[in-house]
Amino acid sequence: MGHETIVVLSFVPILAGHWLGEYPAFIITSILAAVFDMMFVIMQRYNRQRILKLIK
Numbered sequence: 001m002g003h004e005t006i007v008v009l010s011f012v013p014i015l016a017g018h019w020l021g022e023y024p025a026f027i028i029t030s031i032l033a034a035v036f037d038m039m040f041v042i043m044q045r046y047n048r049q050r051i052l053k054l055i056k
Contacts, residue, residue: 003041010034 010033012019 003037003044007034007041010037016023 011030014023014026014030017026020026
């Protein structure tokens with residue numbers, strides 16, 4: 001749940017492009033941050049069942 005929230009919040013800095021005028025930079029870094037964090041969401045979801053099996 002935490003990583004999903006972070007993915008959504010990674011797009012908030014795009015609003016700063018209004019004051020700084022660098023929309024492309026904010027959009028690119030926001031997308032890259034969301035993709036980077038989604039990798040952890042995917043890894044966690046994939047490995048969770050395997051880890052729970054190992055614990056039992």
